Amino acid sequence: MHKIFLIGPDIIRKDLGDILSKNQYELSKFRAIDSALPRLNKNVELLIIEKEQNRNKSFKEFIKVSAGIPKLVVSSDYSFKGFGKWLKDLLTCPVCNPSEKELLFFISRILKEKDIMGENKKLREDLDTANREINFFEGVGKTLTSSMDLTEILVAIMKKTKEITGAETWSLFLVDEETGDLVLEKTDSRKRHKTEKHRLKMGEGIPGWVAQQGVPVIVPDVSRDERFHSKVDSPTHFKTKSLMCIPIKSQERVIGVLEVVNKVTGEPFTIEDLNLLMRLINQTAVAIERTALYQKMAELAITDDLTKLFNTRYLNRTIDIEIQRSNRYHTSISLIFIDIDYFKNINDIHGHLVGSKMLVEMGQLIIKNLRSIDIVARYGGDEFVVVLPQTPPKAAAEIAERIRKSVEQYVFLKKEGYTIKMTASFGVASYPESAKTKEELLRMADEAMYRVKYTTRNGVYTII
Numbered sequence: 001m002h003k004i005f006l007i008g009p010d011i012i013r014k015d016l017g018d019i020l021s022k023n024q025y026e027l028s029k030f031r032a033i034d035s036a037l038p039r040l041n042k043n044v045e046l047l048i049i050e051k052e053q054n055r056n057k058s059f060k061e062f063i064k065v066s067a068g069i070p071k072l073v074v075s076s077d078y079s080f081k082g083f084g085k086w087l088k089d090l091l092t093c094p095v096c097n098p099s100e101k102e103l104l105f106f107i108s109r110i111l112k113e114k115d116i117m118g119e120n121k122k123l124r125e126d127l128d129t130a131n132r133e134i135n136f137f138e139g140v141g142k143t144l145t146s147s148m149d150l151t152e153i154l155v156a157i158m159k160k161t162k163e164i165t166g167a168e169t170w171s172l173f174l175v176d177e178e179t180g181d182l183v184l185e186k187t188d189s190r191k192r193h194k195t196e197k198h199r200l201k202m203g204e205g206i207p208g209w210v211a212q213q214g215v216p217v218i219v220p221d222v223s224r225d226e227r228f229h230s231k232v233d234s235p236t237h238f239k240t241k242s243l244m245c246i247p248i249k250s251q252e253r254v255i256g257v258l259e260v261v262n263k264v265t266g267e268p269f270t271i272e273d274l275n276l277l278m279r280l281i282n283q284t285a286v287a288i289e290r291t292a293l294y295q296k297m298a299e300l301a302i303t304d305d306l307t308k309l310f311n312t313r314y315l316n317r318t319i320d321i322e323i324q325r326s327n328r329y330h331t332s333i334s335l336i337f338i339d340i341d342y343f344k345n346i347n348d349i350h351g352h353l354v355g356s357k358m359l360v361e362m363g364q365l366i367i368k369n370l371r372s373i374d375i376v377a378r379y380g381g382d383e384f385v386v387v388l389p390q391t392p393p394k395a396a397a398e399i400a401e402r403i404r405k406s407v408e409q410y411v412f413l414k415k416e417g418y419t420i421k422m423t424a425s426f427g428v429a430s431y432p433e434s435a436k437t438k439e440e441l442l443r444m445a446d447e448a449m450y451r452v453k454y455t456t457r458n459g460v461y462t463i464i
Helices: 009-013 016-022 033-039 051-055 059-065 100-146 150-165 205-213 271-283 285-296 312-329 343-350 352-368 393-409 438-453
Strands: 003-007 026-030 046-050 071-075 092-096 167-175 182-187 217-219 243-250 253-263 333-340 375-380 383-389 424-431 460-462
Touching: 003 009, 003 016, 003 033, 009 046, 016 100, 026 033, 033 059, 046 051, 046 100, 051 059, 051 071, 071 100, 092 100, 150 167, 150 253, 150 271, 167 205, 182 205, 182 253, 205 217, 205 243, 205 253, 217 271, 243 271, 312 333, 312 375, 312 383, 312 438, 333 352, 333 393, 333 438, 343 352, 352 375, 352 383, 352 393, 383 393, 383 438, 393 424, 393 460, 424 438, 438 460
Parallel strands: 003 026, 003 046, 046 071, 071 092, 424 460
Antiparallel strands: 167 182, 167 253, 217 243, 243 253, 333 383, 333 424, 375 383
């Protein structure tokens, strides 16, 4: 039931109230705007008010307080004189001696206009949020493609997150694998030297609780939360009022905690802030896990000596990880097997040195057509395998076709003085759509590639 205020002695005397009550509107009646002012709030959906109320001494305050509330301004004659002061508010409609049908029509129309304006405002806010998220990923993406250092990537993420959430500062805690403690690795505090190597036991303070429980938390007022520990605030004389903590996970294991502290506006963080932060962190989880894996395997020989692409050892490890993530989040992982057509002819005509240089250039061409989270490995000889996390069969086939066209149109070894043109055969398979195990996924992608190689070549075959 819509709540309507009728304001003005003439309106009250007329039968407008009866008309509105009959149509299931909830009415409140006031002889003047100064008497209506104390009752104005967000629950009032419409004001029907006499034009002459603009002479009331409380008019300016009334307009300010009632901004955004639709108004039907009623005139007893057909003169538009005096409406100007009212029409500064967009949601204002002037009416003159309305009949019952006219009154109901104008009420319906202005309430619809309010709904449309509300929807437009929400769309603009959603667009603004989307633009901020895009800017976030553009900034972080540059770091993801230029660094394999986990701390550096997380710092880049936090700097952008600080901008988006309007936070005063942030801190990054990482788990010490030897002791299990949380170590304050990075902070945005100007007095960061006073907090160097600061440690929290697992479960200690809000970051320790988040690390122990593995769940995010928002604390609007830390003074009311018994988990809050002032260890970090004390040496810097910083006053924490409100915070958000997000666990950083790799393979379901918490490896750190991101903490965002105090809004610059002085307001507490909201659930909307937490949801935004969770989206940003979740979207970068793949890159974070890939980077953590890279650091752990840095001591191993995980790259191919010639192309510097990943080798089969790293390929198998990556597929295992992505299948686990696929099962956990109900997403797909796709593989693309790539075999260069008639590569033997290159070695026979130009020699193995030229053939080797072609393989290196082919690897770089494939990388240029992929995302930062995708993995390219040399599978042996002139074969390559692309791992596409969170990618269903149709999207994988489109990516394979894009690479195929790039290879077909590319001129190899131009800097070496050659003008070699090549093509390649592509096979695509996906888990869990076409394969149920890692071994099946590798075999099916390989078989799909050979179907092309032994028929048309220079094509893509997808097993669905």
